[in-house]
Amino acid sequence: PPLTARIHNLIKEGRLDLTHTKISELNFRPLRPSDYEEVESLHNEWFPVHYDGAFFTAATNGDCYSLAATVPLPAGSVSEREDSDAILGIITVSTGRTAQTENPDTFLEIMRHNTDFFSTVTSHEQSLAYMLTLGTADEARGRGLASELVLRALGEVKRQYPDCGAMYLHVIDYNTAAIRMYEKIGFRCVGFHRGFYTIDGEPYDAYTYAYYYPPAILPVSVYTGLSWFRPLFSTVRSSFRSFVNSTPTEQQPKTPPRIDKPD
16 A cells, blocks of 8 residues: 555655664653554555544554554654654554453453463453554564553553553464564464454455463452453454455455564
């Protein structure tokens, strides 16, 4: 897809140079309403599926956990109407506190792979977090930014939701770079799903990976994640499985599109 996000224009116009930029020089903040258009543009570049307005509204209004890696723009390089920073990477995570999980099968699947995870194996009153999207701009890859976003999200979600026992995600089976990154961070493969994604009319398999927080700090009675944010989760899940109707400008049938965008 064409690179239409603001970050690319800033670099092309010479207003931003990332050649020597380090992660330690970046800022990390939640998404905000003014990020809507840029978040939409970046997701259209990163993923071969269409996310509707409800997802972007939720992500930029604080209805789900979000974290953006941004770089400050040089003084005098932006107008008063422009944001003073540029987004290099984004992670979004569904969290919540309701009585039942959005996807009990996934919940039980994760439970079976860690017997110490829950106080009782029959309880659905537990908390889970689901990684919705993760991506980094082309110009920012190869620097460990995706890993940094995941690590920060793991820590902040746990601080915001102390009763969260695990964060999980789905990753397409051919994306070995993403799989290696998740395993290096500490995620464990807990499931395999044949034909989980449908992209350009073709089925692709996926793995479920879960990161377990230390069980010793879990309270005995906790709430459940995901269903509180059911509309967004359902939108994302159906989007992943839906047929992508748009015809790309350049067809590359032998090279399936990427789902995850690790650096």
